[in-house]
Amino acid sequence: MTGPFDPLRAQLLGAAEALADGPAALPEILAGIVDDVDHALREPLEIFPVCHHSPASAVAMLRRLRERQPKVIYLELCEDLQPLLTELRNCRLPVALQAFASELDGFPKESAPLSVIAPITEASAEYQAISYALDTPGVELVLVDRSTDHVFQWQPDVSTPAGTPEPEEDLHGDAVGVEIGDLRPRFAELEEHLLHHGRVRHWSEWWDQYVEQPLAGADHETYRQVMVLIGSLFRRLAPHDSRRFASDEDRERYMWTRIREHQAATGADPADCLYICGAFHAASRVAEAGSDPATPDFVITPRTATTWLYGLIPSSHSAIESQFGLAPGSVSIAAATWQKQLTASRLTPFRLQGQKGAGRKPKKALPAPVAASGAVTDHLTGYLAGPPALDGLDEEELRGWCVDIVRLARRNGYLASTADAIAVFETSVLLAGMRGRVRPTPYDFQDAAVTCIEKDTVPGRRDVRRLCEILLGGDRIGQVGYEALPPLARDVYDRLAPLGLNLEQRSIQRALLDLAARPELGACSQLLWMLRYLLPDQAVRPIMGSRRLGEKHIQESWDLDLGRHQRAIIELGYEGVTVEQVLEQRLRRDAWDPKATAARALKAVENSLLFLESPRLTEELGVRAIELLSAERTVDEAPDVLRRIRRLLGHYRATTPVLPSWCERFVTEGYAHYCTLLPTAFVEEETGVRQVGAMLGFLFSMESLALSLGCDRLQLEIAVRQSHPESPAKVALLWAALHQLGSLPLADLRVRVGDLLGNPLVVPSFPQYVSGFVQALEPVPRLAPFVVETLSEAFGRLPDPVLLPWLPNLITTLKQHAAELVPVLTREAGRTFPGTLAGLDSWTPPWKAPARARRLPGGPSGAGSAGPSGPAAAAAALLAAHRPAADAVAALLGCEGEWALHAAPVPDSPGGEVAAATLLKAHPESAQAVATLITT
Known part of the structure; x- marks a missing residue:
């Protein structure tokens, strides 16, 4: 019995024989892809192959759902994400379904947290299927792909999840992306070959040129057969010994096993069902594939004990592109293409009722379903026989692009004019002709705009390529509605409601908190400070006010950007209530x-x-x-x-x-x-x-x-005595410690430093000693005058040939080892040195001022006329010169004493000396302590 694809198979085998010098596997590959198409089309359960975020797949899906109206839809998506689908009504697309786990049981602890995301856009076949199934009575939607737990069970290295995006587009983080229809060559040589001969720069442009546009107006059977053909080609050319290929086959076994389990449990007729999967999986030939109940099942391993949390997070076109390695702007171009095809074909897409941005137009009733034909006819031969019939140049569309990009460029600082718009138009047509295209694509238009407008400079923060992406749809960013948020996120919005701000707005908003006039805003302030600690820096940023121990502000000012950081708040909800x-x-x-x-x-x-x-x-x-x-x-x-x-x-x-x-x-x-x-x-x-x-x-x-x-x-004391440092800085620290413990008087410390300055061999390392003394200001702050004295002695004693090379080393050392203590040293120097240049001429350093020794009659050191000498005389003179201060200190210490009646406040007068001597005689211990403090 002959099959519908026998003529095509014979034609391809004849071509393989004609290429006698080609690879030996070429006949097998060409015949195999035809067999895969034939096998997929003969399956009683209709397989609908798709490519992720493909407008052609979305349009084909929309048409097929309206014609066929299946009762059961099996969708390639993680099965445990199904409860989230109804929450899409409360969101503005694009958003991503997310599974999150921070407490792991069965996976390496160091790999936490684990996250899986599945982004959803309007221009995707899966969203059309979800909308149709959820809003059509009597239709059941079943997710059949492996669970999120199995995603990481089958991943080679859980600790390094794939799909890490660029930091500036980090809406999905380091989550593992799950997509329907990963149609891309599995080895670089094939992709490079296709890009080179297709005269394109990246894979997204090749796909748009050679698949999207030809299939935009194709009928269902042609679309289906071509997609399976492409999936089979990439599948047969992929390395079969790779871990990824084995994982793909396990996914196919998993999905078909779930499909048969559902049909056995519900009795669903395969003729009323539709299986939506990636074109790569549609060409599967594993033994477990098929809806026949006699087909062997795949043994599905149990899930780990890890607790998974589920929710929706905002997504964006740029995040999807980065997550799945697509060219920048490709998802925005796909969205614009989707809208254009809907207008051209006059189709009304499926949208969930209540969906934000979907409008409130009543849904039209679906026409009567068209019965599926059991006959399989060959549409591939005619499709492959010649080039597809593409639309010609749409001058009105291209002219509109050129005018709009010039207007947008002028707003962003470019010196663009009408002449540039004409040049972009002509260059777009020229590039399309050079690349063998009937009409310029958005990618040709981008290249032409960059060439004619940007030239060699970018005056602002946006280049022309980015402006083209904005023109063609922009980086659309989704939003999760209040009803779909986790309890923590809703609690945050409720508690910040007294601020009177629209926290869902995607712009920075200023919040002014007058805590004195409105004490009830104190709770908002407390919450904002906690969010400041938990969220990224730009989400909640204080402008006025701070939170430190002992501080209390009566006014605060905040910049809030919670709308653009909604994902971070949602993921906080996975950690607690x-x-x-x-x-x-x-x-x-x-x-x-x-x-x-x-x-x-x-x-x-x-x-x-x-x-x-x-x-x-x-x-x-x-x-x-x-x-x-x-x-x-x-x-x-x-x-x-x-x-x-x-x-x-x-x-x-x-x-x-x-x-x-x-x-x-x-x-x-x-x-x-x-x-x-x-x-x-x-x-x-x-x-x-x-x-x-x-x-x-x-x-x-x-x-x-x-x-x-x-x-x-x-x-x-024992620890200090046991310390024997060798480096100069630590030696200085040890000397400071000994001085603090009383083992090294200041006079002896001066002698040691003087010896260092007098030793030519030690002078080069003297900055290290200085850094040690500066560090000693932390444990021994009263050494600050001595450090100033040391530096002054160094500057005064060292000759210029030694001092000038030494200064850069000193500055570097202080900056490296004692930057935070230099201000302490500077303040002490300000108190020590005179404040004016005139005062410098008559200034005498405190450490060089002679001690005033006077013999006072009736002093505490002797009897009769013998008075105090040395330190005691200096103390007596100081007390007599500052009699009010001496009275205050005596009262503070609880000492009672009287000044002589004939005492004078001037220390040079005999009466003043007698009064001071009387006070010293009454309190000899205090006098000795003050004298020691003065001299040291």
Whole structure:
């Protein structure tokens, strides 16, 4: 018995024999693609091959649904996404169906989160099928593709999901894209060959030129046979030993098994069903393919225990192009082509009732269905025999494009004119002729516009190619309606309603919060700060106001762009029911991350105080910070730890009567921990000067609190004595620590620095010593005058041949190791040096001023006329010169004393000296302490 495709098969085999020098597999390939077409068409269940986001597929689907009106539609889409389809009514296309999992069970933990997206556009065959099935009574839609769990079960490496888009088009993130009809050559050589001989630049342009346009007006059988032919060709030329090909075959077995299960369960007649799948899968010849109940089933593995969450997220043309490797602008061009074909064919597309942007026109009743013909006729021979009959040049359409692109270019800063519009028109026709095309395509028009308008400069932020995409439809961005949002997203919109803004608007909106006049807006402010922490930077941006410990603002100003960041809010809904719950989970995840540090846990503690009023959570995070600090064996984050614990202690001291128990434990544990690591940190080359300075800063600034909580100061003294650094900066730090402990007086420290400046071998490394002293300002801030003195001595004593090469090294060292402490040094220098140039001539450095020694009668050092000498005399003179200040200090210290009646406020007068001597005699310990402080 002869088949309808026997003449075509014989013709192709004859051509293969004529090409005797061709590949040996050529006859098998040519005969095989005809067999695949014949096999697909003989299947009792009608197979409808499609290509994703193809206007030709959408028009063919629209026509077939109106003619055939099937009762059951099997659609190649993840079966667990079916409940989301009804929510498309509440959205503005394009949107994407999404499955999301953050807590994994059965997949590697490091691959979390997992995400699968399936974008839907109006110019797609699957949307026409979904709209028809959901709005037509008595029609059942069944998704038959593998579940999202199986998508990752069959993926070679779950930790590196495919389809990562460009950052600026990141609407889908790193989600794995699922599409219907992935029609593209599976190896680069074939695609390169087609592009070269088709005189096109990319695959989207080749498909539009050689498939979309010829099939735009084709009848159903011609369309169906050509699509299966293309799918079979790409399938037979694909590498069969690849992991992807094996996965494709498993998908086909999966889908056919689900189809037979549904038919067996419902008794559906294959004649009333329609199977929509990609053309690549329509040419399947696996043993499990077919609707015959006797066909063997595929063993479907169970899903993992991973909990999947489902929802809709906004999508866009550019996101779809980036997700699936299409040329920029191709989806926008497809949308424009779809609208043009609907107008030309006078077809009314299927749209879901209530769909945003679909209008409110009543749907027309469908005509009586046309009975399907069981006979298979050959439409391929006539289609392949000659070139397709394409429409000629549409001058009116092309002229409109040229005028509009010139107008759009002028708005964006280009010096375009009517002459450029004429040039674009003629160049488009010329390029189409050079490329063997009957009429210019949108891609020819783009190339012509770039050549004639853009030339070699782009005056604004948009180039001409982008302007052409905008002209032909633009980057349409979808939106998920309020009813289709998860509970968290709806809660966010409800709680921000008092602001009186349209949060669905796709533009930046300014929110002004006068918290003094409208205290009820405080809840909105709190929510905005939490969203600021959870969402991308551009979604919620504060203009005026900040959130830090101890701060309270009465006015705030925000820039809100939630409309364009709707996807981020929706994905927050996959993590929890409220923003507070998500924030708490994020803080716990940060603190208990395997790579978490004490500084990171302290940051979580601070954020919990800023955003959440939960003492229990704060206490838990603080205990976690103690555990992490005790387990750390490095001090790389000691500066961050010091900065954060100081801020937290200051907050608690200002707001609570007593410190929390975790704070006290952190101080005691940190004191012991850093004392233990201090000798090692001093000698390790990997540990920087800043880290050692931060350790000393923690030990010295927390010393009083630690000692009051039971720590032993001897532990710190032993740790410092055991430290033997070799690098100059750390040696300076050690000297500062010894001075703070009282083991190295300031006079001895001056001697050591003087020896350094006097040693020519040490002078080149002196900047390192200076950087160490600057870092010492963190643990020993009272060394600031000495550091200024050291730098002044260096500038005064070093000769110019040594000083001038030394200065760049000093500046570089300070910038690298002590940038945050240089302002402290600058302020001290401002207090030390005179403020005017005239005062500099008579200025004497404080460290060189002679000590005024006077012998005062009746002083505390002796009896009779013997008075204080040396430091005591200087103290007496100082007290007599500043009698009110001396009275205030005495009252503050609780010391009672009287000035002599004949005392004068001038220290040079004898009465003033007697009065000072009397006060010193009454309080000798205080006098000695003040004298020591003055001299040191």
